[in-house]
Amino acid sequence: MATTSDEQAAGQHYLVCGIQDCQRNGQFYCNDCHQPMCEQCKDKHQKSPNNKNHDIVLYRQRKHRLPKEKCKLHPTKNVDIFCRECNTPLCLKCFLGKEHKGHEFDDLEEIYAEKYALWQGEFSKIQKNLLPTSEDLKTDIEEDVKEIQNIMESIRTSMKAEAESLKNLVDEVTSNKIKHTYTMEKSLLQMLKSQETTYNDYIKYLGKMSEKFQEYLSTTNQKLLSSNILKLKTIPETSKPVPPVFTAGQFNRDDVAKLLGRVNVPNTEPEKRKIQPMEAVSTPMKFTEKQMEQSKEKSDMKPTLSLSSSVTKVREYSVPGVDSAFHVSADKSGRLWASDDEGNLVLTDLQGNLLQKIKTTGEDDGFHTATQDRGLIYTDQDKKMIYRITPDTRITELIKTGDWTPVSIHSSRINGDILVGMREAKVTRYNNAGKEIQNIQRDNQGQELYKYPHYITENINGDICTSDWNKQAVVVVNKSGQHRFSYTGQGSRFSPYGICTDVLGHILVCEGLNNTVHLLDQDGGFLSFILSEQQGIRSPRGVCVDDENNLYVGQLNNKVTVYKNLE
Known part of the structure; x- marks a missing residue:
């Protein structure tokens, strides 16, 4: 069985007092004796008359002992x-010799201690600041490498998609022109066929006339002389057709290059990487249990609702013809389209007067979108069709979505593309002519991105932002379809509805459970509750921003509120 001293030696994890036979914690240090001491031995040491001037400090503040080094002139002596x-x-x-008589001297141990502290400080800077900061900067650079690679790959993908879109447009235009040549050819051939029929009829006429002349020529002279002279019809006149002439288009490589997008490095000053200043380096604090509990309580608190001071309510009106305003779309003329969960879709003017009403199969989804030409595009879930309403209110079929049910739609302000959220959980991009050019369904790990993307919009950087009811999240992918982030609200539950973006790239989303409108930055960071019950908002559902950055919020009670100067 081990003795007590054996146990202490075996379990020792602190500096032991240097006084003989004392095993207590040596938390103090005598700079003159160069040995650690416990508190009891320190007191005894200071009480001795021989030690009254000794410098006793905390162990971590000790002076480091001068290493033993022999004198070059007197090898048996230490310097x-x-x-x-x-x-x-x-x-x-050497000190007592004549050579250094009258010179000024210093305690070499003091100099050594000062130098040691200086170098120890520099070493500490390396370990606590310079090295970790440099490693963080290196990691930051590695992340920048990945980001640049992703951005460049995204640009390449966008360039290919743009080129493919241009090719499709060229094929479409060429096909239409070729169809026109067949129409022209048909018309010319019909004209020639008519001329051919005219001469066939005339030839038959001449045959009949030849038979009559032969008959008369074979009769007696008396009968021939008594007969009237037959008159012949003249040969019908016709015109040769003027064949079409093909005039080749005038274009070159530069003309094609101008049609396509280009990649430029912005003329902006590069942002310098942040380097933590030396004075900011500190040892991590150790919190007491009470402080840790207070910190936990703060983290469990919900964020305080706040309204951006730049948002001012300018008007509010009830939309006629709908029971609620589940989705709103403002067009360039300031008119507003609004829809409810019964499929009623109405157009109103700035005063809320009803201009047009359509019955659709839409529900509580973002199933319509204003276009740049002051028209509207909307979905029909039952027919799996997308319709276009022209500025003069004519309705035409635009896209058939096949086996997929379109529930949300957005017309891009960047290039006119049409983004459609499908109930069976994907997002499809069509060009303005209705040709499918992209499908977004899974992330890089093969996981499904969506469950029910019932509202959709596009940010100024090309990001596709969807409000997904079943995932209880805002799901954002870049233009190439790569997942960027998902936002799940500020509480335990998040019920997202209408979503839009503003001219600064902020994302705004209605939240149904807590009657709020969330304001996010371009990267999904929560900025504030820009609207809440404190501002009279009740069950916000639809949201959009017009060309002047005015904010429209539709509510469950068919009211639409307009806010000015959103920044």
Whole structure:
């Protein structure tokens, strides 16, 4: 069985007092004796008359002992004195010699301790600041490498998609022109066929006339002389057709390049990487249990609702013809389209007067979108069709979505593309002519991105932002379809509805459970509750921003509120 001292030696994890036979914690240090001491031995040590001038400090504040070094002139002596004038270390025997008489001296141990502290400080800077900061900067650079690679790959994908879109447009235009040549050919051939029929009829006529002349020529002279002279019809006149002439288009490589997008490096000053200043380096604090509990309580608190001071309510009106305003779309003329969960879709003017009403199969989804030409595009879930309403209110079929049910739609302000959220959980991009050019369904790990993307919009950087009811999240992918982030609200539950973006790239989304409109930055960071019950908002559902950055919010009670100067 181990003894008590054996146990202490085996379990020792602190510095032991240097006084003989004392095993207590040596938390103090005598700079003159160069040994650690416990508190009891320190008191005894200071009470001795011989030690009354000894410098006793906390162990971590100790002076480091001068390493033993032999004098070059007196090999049996250790150096411990420093001659200022000669700038050289000396032993006691050198100090007493005539050569250094009258010189000024310093305690070599003091100089060593100062130098040690200085180098220790520099070493500490390396370990606590310079090295970690440099490693963080290196990691930051590695992340930038990945980001640049992703951005460039995204640009390449966008360029290919743009080129493919241009090719499709060229094929479409060429196909239409070729169809026109067949129409022209048909018309010319019909004209020639008519001329051919005319001469066939005339030839038959001449045959009949030839038979009559032969009959008369074979009769007696008396009968021939008594007959009237037959008159022949003249040959019908016709015109040769004027064949079409093909005029080749005038274009070159530069013309094609101008049609396509280009990649430029913005003329902006590069942002310098942040380097943590030395004075900001500190040892991590150790919190007490009470402080840790207070910190936990703060983290469990919901964020305080706040209204951006730049949002001012300018008007509010009830939309006629709908029971609620589940989705709103403002067009360029300031008119507003609004829809309810019964499929009623109405157009109103700035005063809320009803201009047009359509019955659709839409529900509580973002199933319509204003276009740049002051028209509207909307979905029909039952027919799996997308319709276009022209500015003069004519309705035409635009896209058939096949086996997929379109529930949300957005017309891009960047390039006119049409983004459609499908109930069976994907997002499809069509060009303005209705040709399918992209499908977004899974992330890089093969996981499904969506469950029910019932509202959709596009940000100024090309990001596709969807409000997904079943995932209880805002799901954002870049233009190439790569997942960027998902936002799940500020509480335990998040019920997202209408979503839009403003001219600064902010994302605004209605939240149904807590009667709020969330304001996010371009990267999904929560900025504030820009609207809440405190501002009279009740069950916000639809949201959009017009060309002047005015904010429209539709509510469950068919009211639409307009806010000015959103920044």
